[in-house]
Amino acid sequence: MAAYEFNAPRLFLDIPMREGTRHTLDRAQANYLLSVLRRAAGEPVLVFNGRDGEWRAEIAPTGRKAADLVLTAQTRPQTPPGDLHYLFAPLKAARLDYVAQKAVEMGASLIQPVVTRRTQGDRIKLDKLHANAIEAAEQCGILALPEIRDAAPLAEAVAGLAPERLLVFCDEDAPVADPVAALRQAAAMHGGPGHGPGNDPLPLAVVIGPEGGFTPEERTLIGDRRNTVRLSLGPRILRADTAAVAVLALVQAVLGDGR
Numbered sequence: 001m002a003a004y005e006f007n008a009p010r011l012f013l014d015i016p017m018r019e020g021t022r023h024t025l026d027r028a029q030a031n032y033l034l035s036v037l038r039r040a041a042g043e044p045v046l047v048f049n050g051r052d053g054e055w056r057a058e059i060a061p062t063g064r065k066a067a068d069l070v071l072t073a074q075t076r077p078q079t080p081p082g083d084l085h086y087l088f089a090p091l092k093a094a095r096l097d098y099v100a101q102k103a104v105e106m107g108a109s110l111i112q113p114v115v116t117r118r119t120q121g122d123r124i125k126l127d128k129l130h131a132n133a134i135e136a137a138e139q140c141g142i143l144a145l146p147e148i149r150d151a152a153p154l155a156e157a158v159a160g161l162a163p164e165r166l167l168v169f170c171d172e173d174a175p176v177a178d179p180v181a182a183l184r185q186a187a188a189m190h191g192g193p194g195h196g197p198g199n200d201p202l203p204l205a206v207v208i209g210p211e212g213g214f215t216p217e218e219r220t221l222i223g224d225r226r227n228t229v230r231l232s233l234g235p236r237i238l239r240a241d242t243a244a245v246a247v248l249a250l251v252q253a254v255l256g257d258g259r
């Protein structure tokens with residue numbers, strides 16, 4: 001196992017990872033390494049494909065703006081992702097990208113856009129969600145890419161959650177109480193904070209409403225689900241993307257298992 005190179009750039013490459021593999025970078029990747037980061041021949045790059053752990057590779061320039069990477073050794077074995085499903089109503093494009101990146105950085109193993117009565121489902125561009133998830137994975141150092149699902153009606157997505165999965169329902173109408181205590185109490189009823197049976201990560205899900213909020217029927221649908229904890233994020237009405245970051249940070253801090 002090679003030593004981890006903390007300040008080496010990271011790239012997601014969907015290629016088999018073996019010692020000696022030589023891979024030709026596309027123009028954008030070569031430009032990023034050679035021109036933007038101004039890396040030189042022989043300098044390390046960390047690469048991962050989401051399946052085979054992380055590998056150290058060395059830059060082998062093949063022209064002024066072209067380069068290959070030669071894989072030299074694995075730096076980290078593949079580790080399983082956490083178990084956090086992130087359900088959110090589509091937002092305006094720029095904020096959707098932002099929310100997707102923050103969800104990945106804070107441990108989402110699955111991203112599920114949900115269509116509610118007050119959102120337009122056509123806002124979801126899956127290829128953009130994928131690209132944002134990969135960019136966030138490269139930046140934050142995770143090895144397993146999250147699963148990205150196509151937009152689904154809210155009722156279908158909630159019904160599709162496994163019964164043992166604890167759903168954190170961000171509800172601005174929930175009583176403003178201590179969210180940490182509320183999360184800890186809900187988790188304690190489901191296998192202990194951060195650990196389900198057999199030290200697996202506690203199966204979690206988070207659901208955030210759209211700019212226009214959930215309808216009363218949707219709130220009943222979510223709130224009536226057995227393993228759901230309604231959580232207030234404080235007395236102010238947060239934008240959906242602010243609420244996303246707030247609740248993901250809270251869940252990661254209180255229940256996260258560090259994956």
Ligand code: SAM
Nearest residue numbers: 170171172208209213232233236237238240243
């Ligand atoms: N009902 C809000 C209003 O009256 O403006 C609109 C929804 S808010 C902009 C978007 C979503 O963020 C909500 O559906 C909820 O999931 C979440 N949210 C916002 N503020 C919150 C808070 N204080 N506590 C918990 N969730 C909140």
